[in-house]
Amino acid sequence: MSKFMDVHTDMKGITAEDLLAAHQADLAIQDEEGVNFEQAWADPEAGVVYCLSEAPSADAVRRIHERTGHPASEIHPVPLMV
Template sequence: MTRYMDVHHGMQGITADQLRAGHEAAAAVEKEEGVHFEHAWADPESGTVYCLSEGPSPEAVHRAHELSGAQGPDEIHAVPLAV
């Protein structure tokens, strides 16, 4: 499985509760696409949200977001190396 960092734009003003709810909604459907959402971060001022996940493909990550009812990510980047 590959790790992915996806990026959502246009979420100015997002709160910690909204970020948590979105992450929990994604976690509730992740098995349907074989994706595991590990962590999420947000910058309410810029409206940028970052999600770290593991999955079989970028398409599976995108579909898992959509199944959760969330806006699909604007960018998905593979991050195969970590320290």
């Protein structure tokens, strides 16, 4: 399994409650694609949300986000971490 950081860029004004609801929606179906969403961060002013996950592929991450109604603008592999 690989790590991925995905970016959502159309989330201006997102609240903590909205972020939690979106994250929980992902968690509810993540097992169907073998994804493990680990953490989510948001900048409501800029409208950017970041999600860190472990998954078999970027496509698996993409499918989960599309199914839960908040498609990712970008998905980046994270091959190195400290």
